[in-house]
Amino acid sequence: MDNLSSLSYFVPELFLSAAILLIIILDLLLKKEQKIWTGILSAAALLISVFLIFKQYQLPVHDIFNGMLVVDSMAVLVKLIAAVSSIIIILFSLPYVEEKTEYYVLILITTLGMFLMASVNDILMIILSMELVGLMSYVLTGFTKRNVKSDEASLKYILYAAASTAVMAFGFSYIYGMTGETNLIKIQQALMTNPPNQAAFFIAVVLVLAGLGYKIAMVPFHFWLPDVYEGAPTPITAFLSVGPKAAGLAVMIRFLITVTAHPTSGMATAFAQNLQVHLPMLIAVLAVITMTFGNTVALRQTNIKRLMAYSSIAHAGYMIMAMVVFNAEGFTAILFYLIIYMFMNFGAFWVIITMTKRLNSDEISAFRGLGYRSPYAAVALAIFLFSLTGLPPLAGFIGKFYLFAAVIKAEWYVLAILGVLNSVVSLYYYANIVRTMFLESAPVQEAVPFNLYDKVLLTVLLVPVLLFGVYWSPVLRLTEISFNVFH
Amino acid sequence: MGMISLVTFLPVFGALIVLLIPKQNEKAIKWFSAIITFIPLIIASYMWSQFNYTLSGINHEAQFQFVEHMSWIPAFHIEYFVGLDGLSFPMFWLTTLLSFLAIVASFGINKSVKGYFALFLLLETGMLGVFVALDFFLFYVFWEVMLLPMYFLIGIWGGPRREYAAIKFFLYTLLGSVLMLVVMLALYFNVQDPATHGHTFNMLHMMDQSNHKDILRSVDVRYWLYILLFIGFAIKVPVFPFHTWLPDAHVEAPTAISVILAGILLKMGTYGLLRISYPIFPDIAVKTAYALAILGVINILYGAFVAMAQKDLKKLVAYSSVSHMGFVLLGMAAFTDAGIHGALFQMFSHGMITAMLFLIVGVIYDRAHHRQIEGFGGLAVSMPVYAGVASLAFFAALGLPGMTGFIAEASVFIGSFPVYRTLTIMAALGIVITASYVLWTVQRVFLGKLNPKYADLPDINRRELFTLVPLGIMVILFGVYPMPILHLMRSSLIHLISLMH
Numbered sequence: 001m002d003n004l005s006s007l008s009y010f011v012p013e014l015f016l017s018a019a020i021l022l023i024i025i026l027d028l029l030l031k032k033e034q035k036i037w038t039g040i041l042s043a044a045a046l047l048i049s050v051f052l053i054f055k056q057y058q059l060p061v062h063d064i065f066n067g068m069l070v071v072d073s074m075a076v077l078v079k080l081i082a083a084v085s086s087i088i089i090i091l092f093s094l095p096y097v098e099e100k101t102e103y104y105v106l107i108l109i110t111t112l113g114m115f116l117m118a119s120v121n122d123i124l125m126i127i128l129s130m131e132l133v134g135l136m137s138y139v140l141t142g143f144t145k146r147n148v149k150s151d152e153a154s155l156k157y158i159l160y161a162a163a164s165t166a167v168m169a170f171g172f173s174y175i176y177g178m179t180g181e182t183n184l185i186k187i188q189q190a191l192m193t194n195p196p197n198q199a200a201f202f203i204a205v206v207l208v209l210a211g212l213g214y215k216i217a218m219v220p221f222h223f224w225l226p227d228v229y230e231g232a233p234t235p236i237t238a239f240l241s242v243g244p245k246a247a248g249l250a251v252m253i254r255f256l257i258t259v260t261a262h263p264t265s266g267m268a269t270a271f272a273q274n275l276q277v278h279l280p281m282l283i284a285v286l287a288v289i290t291m292t293f294g295n296t297v298a299l300r301q302t303n304i305k306r307l308m309a310y311s312s313i314a315h316a317g318y319m320i321m322a323m324v325v326f327n328a329e330g331f332t333a334i335l336f337y338l339i340i341y342m343f344m345n346f347g348a349f350w351v352i353i354t355m356t357k358r359l360n361s362d363e364i365s366a367f368r369g370l371g372y373r374s375p376y377a378a379v380a381l382a383i384f385l386f387s388l389t390g391l392p393p394l395a396g397f398i399g400k401f402y403l404f405a406a407v408i409k410a411e412w413y414v415l416a417i418l419g420v421l422n423s424v425v426s427l428y429y430y431a432n433i434v435r436t437m438f439l440e441s442a443p444v445q446e447a448v449p450f451n452l453y454d455k456v457l458l459t460v461l462l463v464p465v466l467l468f469g470v471y472w473s474p475v476l477r478l479t480e481i482s483f484n485v486f487h
Numbered sequence: 488m489g490m491i492s493l494v495t496f497l498p499v500f501g502a503l504i505v506l507l508i509p510k511q512n513e514k515a516i517k518w519f520s521a522i523i524t525f526i527p528l529i530i531a532s533y534m535w536s537q538f539n540y541t542l543s544g545i546n547h548e549a550q551f552q553f554v555e556h557m558s559w560i561p562a563f564h565i566e567y568f569v570g571l572d573g574l575s576f577p578m579f580w581l582t583t584l585l586s587f588l589a590i591v592a593s594f595g596i597n598k599s600v601k602g603y604f605a606l607f608l609l610l611e612t613g614m615l616g617v618f619v620a621l622d623f624f625l626f627y628v629f630w631e632v633m634l635l636p637m638y639f640l641i642g643i644w645g646g647p648r649r650e651y652a653a654i655k656f657f658l659y660t661l662l663g664s665v666l667m668l669v670v671m672l673a674l675y676f677n678v679q680d681p682a683t684h685g686h687t688f689n690m691l692h693m694m695d696q697s698n699h700k701d702i703l704r705s706v707d708v709r710y711w712l713y714i715l716l717f718i719g720f721a722i723k724v725p726v727f728p729f730h731t732w733l734p735d736a737h738v739e740a741p742t743a744i745s746v747i748l749a750g751i752l753l754k755m756g757t758y759g760l761l762r763i764s765y766p767i768f769p770d771i772a773v774k775t776a777y778a779l780a781i782l783g784v785i786n787i788l789y790g791a792f793v794a795m796a797q798k799d800l801k802k803l804v805a806y807s808s809v810s811h812m813g814f815v816l817l818g819m820a821a822f823t824d825a826g827i828h829g830a831l832f833q834m835f836s837h838g839m840i841t842a843m844l845f846l847i848v849g850v851i852y853d854r855a856h857h858r859q860i861e862g863f864g865g866l867a868v869s870m871p872v873y874a875g876v877a878s879l880a881f882f883a884a885l886g887l888p889g890m891t892g893f894i895a896e897a898s899v900f901i902g903s904f905p906v907y908r909t910l911t912i913m914a915a916l917g918i919v920i921t922a923s924y925v926l927w928t929v930q931r932v933f934l935g936k937l938n939p940k941y942a943d944l945p946d947i948n949r950r951e952l953f954t955l956v957p958l959g960i961m962v963i964l965f966g967v968y969p970m971p972i973l974h975l976m977r978s979s980l981i982h983l984i985s986l987m988h
Binding site for chain 2: 386428
């Protein structure tokens, strides 16, 4: 589709771009005390874009801008997740970031980048959109300027990202060299008609996986993550753990089902290139390493933000695990998990944000006796953590259930067993936080303030975690209609 | 809503109400919890009176009673499917009884009363749900729902090493249940619903071997699935190498929670084997029966020997549970009518006896604030009523004729002797060891010279008697005339055995 007629398929992105410009101009007009309104407006803009994205479900699956991007239901769902998670992050930040318009603008631009990542169909767009998200993330990570940890995190982030992107771009150059195409679909066709050199193709795939793996924090490309999570302002930590990760997974799924495989009848996929290295096995090994590493290292953490960092590595591992099956069940299970993960992870982070600020410490030991000092927040955090562990009847269990179901259906029994054993390991460190809050007595008895705004926001995140644990048919339907991928 | 749902969800509904009662009003919370657990007992007793003894249950939906069957998550064939038969009803009824008594026994709790009773009520729903669920997914959810309240109940209200005991219990049981999850999913994808030809979580469909797809016909696969499932249940029982969580959890848990742990939770392991493993993999169950019998005998002897060495009264009772659960395993492994009747009757009987024992330990601990067997002596002088009730429970534990323990163990021996001659003889040796540690304990605690420190301990009070007497009466009543319970079980167990051959 040509550029002009593509515009009608690009409404949410156009709207968001206009909103970004408008808010920047508005910033010049507002007095310092009034700048909080730019944050509220940003959230409102995102909310409108959520509605605009929803309407895109009715559009036919199509590529736009001469094949640079696509509009299909997976793109729509990932955009929804990105937009909703950004709204939640803005709501998280409103009480703490009152005068900095640029903060909210940066979040909006990141969201725009995630929209693009969700709908990429060209290797150039992959690099471009990932860089857009990346650049904004470095700035947001270093947003608390005079904080040494924050600065260090930001710098580390840039260095790792630059190296990874370079590696990925190098991999793409191989692919371009083998096929002469940048469009993913055309690459797929070219590879099928002209089988490439095995070794060269394998190297290219591994190099690209390195770049994508950095984005979703797949071991061994995860080294940046704990420091960035610890150093970044906590709302940004929460942000990085969901939105960009979802977008990164979407890019990875797109890459895997176009360049390395092609859909046959239905959505079952066959491999275009019979690599000597069995690609699903490679991914399975990476998934197991990722989750095992995340879970075992998390066991030793005393800082709650670092703990959540390793926990997010482990969760990335669970999601990568479902990729090995290369079929619609696996990929929809990942999308389903992302929705659930967004609620439970944000819920946990919201309690962590409010409590670490008020207790003035990121250490888990500061949470001692919190169950008696701020019962609602502590009970909610316990629920979120047990949901992250995957205990029924909470939503996290249902999410993991579908991941494991996809894996077991494809008869990867050993992988499934390693996955569930990882869940058991994760219980230990999640329960450790719960233990600190409830089983230990508080050093001081006074209540930790938890105001109405905090409570309302917490409840909004808590209800889905409880509700989807016992009735999740609507979410399931949403993800099932969302794997109608352009091919 | 049917009677089963009413009984099962009434406690969790009560838990929500408890959360709404202001926390200063501790008395209201306690009495309300007692009432909300008494109602299920009444309803369950009414259900007993309506129970049709001729229906066998096990693998035909039409043979189940009080069935409720509706769709829950149609896209994944998950159903809300509950029902009762002779295998589950005794445990279902026992759960309502012990929960009520344990609530009454918890009236002495004075730390975070609201949280305790709310969690306890949630726990009761989980336990009842496990015994009524006939959909594997539903079963799994209830099975896991029990873990959380249990963790907190041990971890917050337990003894000095409560944190360690609570997380150990949690990790062990979660390890078992995630393995069960894998098996559940493997069955889901490889069992065909005869009506729709889709996948199914319906346990009864899984039991029909003609619904199994090819991969489930391979003996290797069946062995693996059976073993994974077995580990899941064995941890709960607990079968010998997986038992180490038990003494910690039992010793640290508050009295009422020990009662529930030993009285109900341990039985879930053997219940799961009978309800799920046996009918779904009858061939493998028969092939591995000898190993199960050996494990049973190890449990009996090991538990009894370790119990004999204990200095702590509660630990002694905990290990006696390991030993007594061994009889259940031995009876189950024999695949004879008498053996399996003995096994299920032992589950029921041990549920009452061990509940009494833990309550008795709780009574003395509340007064003397320690449980060292050596520290007591001659308590029969200062606490005569207590000594009487306690002796009754201890004699029941050693299997004295005229009480339920005797019926159960004799039945197990009758059932297993023709099949495993040597093993049964070794198991009978366990009775002797049991007798010796029980008698030795009674002697050291209640007889001999009175320790002057405990000369003026108050005797057992009315509330404590209220929790012990009904159990004591039942232990004797069903010991002399076990037919009401055996009648309940008979058609189901005979049908189960016929499936195995």
